[in-house]
Amino acid sequence: MSGKLLYYKGYTGDINYSQEDDCYYGVVKDITGLVSYEGSTWENLEKDFRGAVDDYLTFQETL
Template structure:
């Protein structure tokens, strides 16, 4: 499976590349701080990511702070006028509000993806 993320100890990190420097780099995602890592190969990047996660989690423990960014449970989505209209009509036809229709669609999208 191709993926642009790394996972370790419940943390998620990005995988990016800099062709000019011939480097791979990334940062921890969904945290309140900035933690980055870089390497010259994918295996080395994964090792640097894991080291960064271990250090970040140790720092959070030492400071008594929660490592992950809390999610509010709400977000804005831009889907275009035509899709918005189709969604509203289908939701109304099925006796649903927009929020419930979107929640159902998102739940269907992530079924089986509960890996984090």
């Protein structure tokens, strides 16, 4: 699964899979700071990624 990407509102996130934890995870690329997301299914991963980007954008508005 490594090497695949998610896209949302101009942001990109990578997709990885942890066999040990039996879940997908990733980080938003090319931003200041660390924004991560995870999900037990592909759909949950994408939903959490979008939520993470939205939260990041909301946080950036407060600066």
